[in-house]
Amino acid sequence: MAEDPAARQRFGSSDALVDELFVTTQRLRAFVDGRLREHGASVARLRTLRVLALAGEPLRMRDLAEYVGNAPRTTTTIVDSLERDGLVERVRHPSDRRAFLLTLTEEGARCHREAEELDRAALAAATGALSGAEREQLRALLGRIRAAVDVDAGGAGGADEDD
Amino acid sequence: MAEDPAARQRFGSSDALVDELFVTTQRLRAFVDGRLREHGASVARLRTLRVLALAGEPLRMRDLAEYVGNAPRTTTTIVDSLERDGLVERVRHPSDRRAFLLTLTEEGARCHREAEELDRAALAAATGALSGAEREQLRALLGRIRAAVDVDAGGAGGADEDD
DNA sequence: CCATCATAGTGAGTATGCTCAGCTTCCATG
DNA sequence: CATGGAAGCTGAGCATACTCACTATGATGG
Secondary structure, X not given: OXXXXXXXXXXXXXXXXXXXXXXXXXXXXXXXXXXXXXXXXXXXXXXXXXXXXXXXXXXXXXXXHHHHOOOHHHHHHXXXXXXXXXXXXXXXXXXXXXXXEEEEOHHHXXXXXXXXXXXXXXXXXXXXXXXXXXXXXXXXXXXXXHHHHHHHHHOOOOOOOOO | OOOOHHHHHHHOOOOHHHHHHHHXXXXXXXXXHHHHHOOOOOHHHHHHHHHHHHHOOOEOHHHHHXXXXXXXXHHHHHHHHHHXXXXXXXXXXXXXXXXXXXXXXXXXXXXXXXXXXXXHHHHHHHHOOOOHHHHHHHHHHHHHHHHHHHHHHHOOOOOOOOO
């Protein structure tokens, strides 16, 4: 797991920057996940719980998927696990029998609150060393990368440029 | 898949920076993967092929895993798929019957060369808009995050600090 | 020589992500 | 009302990552 820096120098790609992005994200995620798992949460589960908690009203699967930013099928899997653990409930939509309405259970809301606290603590540990200006720098750089990828993948006709 | 920015503003965590890092990485990876898959490669496979190609000598599974930066079990899975596709070969170590020695086949070497070209092109598209100074900025910021995570996860006694 | 511990690799199982196919249901149009 | 296409969700299957447990082998000490 340590990924010896010397090894990376020997074997890294010519543009190690992207590799660094991948590796950093993977480790950060593992770090946060580790903290959250002690309380039955995880990054993916928390993202889903968060959207449900902040929406304030029951959501359809597809809306949940869109807000979280995952493919619908991925949301099905995550909701399956959350429902299995009693954190969310699927109820048939009263007027559209294709759809479900998803709500947090009480335990789901409790789990969400606890997970948010753990998440904040973990993120503070991971990025707390960065100053406000540095955070803005990082945010801007990530935005530039996203824009480049979106343009190049989604068609050069001017994709969504959120900044 | 679009993850509406307005939705993120409504539902994002209090520290959207880390979410941005996750989302950016996921999209960048999907972007590069898409390019590579047209030629039988992928990010994970290319990383493995790259190490084998640059090592210049047969590698044990555990060394390969360490150089690539994955858990040994993950390397087993990836090597399984590469071997299935005829890109690498497992040969029993002559003096340690527990171990395998992994080598690229000719097709593996060819696949690696092609994938590297696609990779370079994709990375140029994704990060080409960044100037040299910005790349250094990003690299430094990622390094700071990794250092914070490593210290906080690996024990505060001074983990490996690669910079 | 053999008991014991360590190492190498993988099987089993899980989590998170995806696509494609398929079913059910809705809706618009004739 | 019927019909065809669109929409909502999930089954099937894959890729990438992990941990834990296990087998087989190596190495070491009595």
